Amino acid sequence: MRCRITSQLKLLSAHLRPLGTRSHRYNTVTGCHGIHTATPTSEAPGEVPYSTPLARYLTEAIEATGPITLAAYMRQCLVSDLGGYYTAERQFGAGDQFGRKGDFITSPEISQVFGELIGIWVVSEWMKQRRPGQKVQIVELGPGRGTLMSDLWRTVLCFKPMADLVEAVYLVEASPSLREAQKVLLCGPKIKMRQIENGFACQSKTSPKTDIIWYEDFSFIPRGKDRTSYIIAHEFFDALPIHAFTNTDNGWREILVNATSKKGHFVTKDGVSKLEARSNIPEFSLTLAGAPTPHSILLPSLSQRYKDLEKLKNATIEISPESLGLVEKISQKIGEAGAGAGLILDYGTSDTVPANSLRGILRHEICSPFSRPGEVDVSADVDFTALAEQAVKSSKKVEVHGPVKQGAFLRMLGIKERTEFLIRELKEKLSSWDDDGMEDKEKALRSGHDRLVGEHSGGMGAIYKALAVVPVRKGKRPVGFGGKVTGDKDYCK
Ligand code: SAH
DSSP: OOOOOOOOOHHHHHHHHHTTTTTTOHHHHHHOOOOSOOOOOOTTTOOOOOOOOOHHHHHHHHHHHOEHHHHHHHHHHHOOOTTTTTSOOOOOTTTTTTTTTSBBBOOOHHHHHHHHHHHHHHHHHHHHOTTTTOOEEEEESOOTTSSHHHHHHHHHHHHHHHHHTTEEEEOOOOOOOHHHHHHHHHHOOSSSSSEEEEEEEOSSSSOOTTEEEEEGGGGGGGOOOOOOEEEEEEGGGOOOOOOEEEEETTEEEEEEEEEEEOTTTTSSOOOOOOHHHHHHHOOOEEOOSSSHHHHHGGGGSSSSHHHHGGGGOOEEEEEEEHHHHHHHHHHHHHHTTTTEEEEEEEESSSSSSOOOEEEEEEEEEEEEEEEEEEEEEEOEEEEEHHHHHHHHHHOTTTTEEEEEEEEHHHHHTTTHHHHHHHHHHHHHHOOOTTTTTHEEEEEEHHHHHHHHHHOOOOOOHEEEEEEEEOOOTTTTBBTTTTOOSSOOOOOOO
């Protein structure tokens, strides 16, 4: 599970320098456009090594031009060409970020039922909207290993009238190695991707007439009134960069990322190697901008929710303009066609503005987001209310449902029934009920069900939430948000 909320607050405040401890020049180059200055070089003899090449690069950029925004830091850590968490070269087969051997485990990796139910949600929405003859786009943002799409696509293919209309399956992915993993799963190991304008394409192995198409950006997906898009984002928005602000006596001030002083930190008395010592000490820390930044002037004025917090001294807020921009595009795409749906599943807040939520995860443990940049996964809580507000603001033709807890959402979609069905099917297939493999499979399905819906403290069923963006249709709720599944529920036998 990616999400761990314990001790994040402590972690983050431990890295927050008091006001005015260093020069607080705002780095406009790196803050607004990513970092394009320094080039990493190897260590000079006798110099203390950096934990990662990206750590050196970021330090040099900050030392040259001043602290950078959290958004710039986060973006570099995740998708930098110099070895971001998702964009670093990983040898295929050498293991990735997911699963027990990786850094975290996500819902589709826990049980096949998760992706199947999302498939049922998509089919049910398509049936409710009745758009015979219109082209269908199936879209996923940040598909990881491709597991969710593989389970979803298999489910959609069981509904021929809809599957026949699918123009293509679109995957928005920044990571070349994950793109390859998705290709192997969805298209097969032997077939090669072909380059197309702005992306890559490959024939689906389960439906040769349908292409799987990869883009790095959502904007490349073809638009049009005659296209009905079903857009899924599972654990994607938490990877989009955030800006953070604190309410001071002088108004909102942006929280920036500074390089930690190198001197003295990494000399150890007990013989621990310098590299090891350095790698355990965060190389970056937070600092407050001494003067307003473009973001601190603009972003906190975007919503009444932030303005309300101006009365609260030292209040801290996080805002992700990239998330707002993306949900705007999703909303406009659905509004323009007057059809389709967006489904966002993630962890985050439903009634408060996220604060101090940036976290690092390495091998299933929470760690400082300011250590080992590029090797540690960094993510932040999703502000569901901000996404909902922005979606409705961006198109008069859409409405938003949720957020609802993942547990409730999956239960309404029939997770229990589907899990029991698969267990019954397994038992029928295997001749001997005592078969060890069978018991393991049954256990995995049952424990997967429990993990996905568990609403105890810290349970995925409670922490994760679902939000739907659908065309305005006055009162007809989507399934999982109070509505019923339309059509044949006895799917995919
Ligand atoms: N949805 C998957 C994986 C979630 S991890 C699952 O639930 O298992 C986040 C995914 O988003 C990864 O595939 C990562 O490579 C991709 N990603 C992260 N930042 C991105 C960006 N800025 N643009 C495109 N893809 C991105």
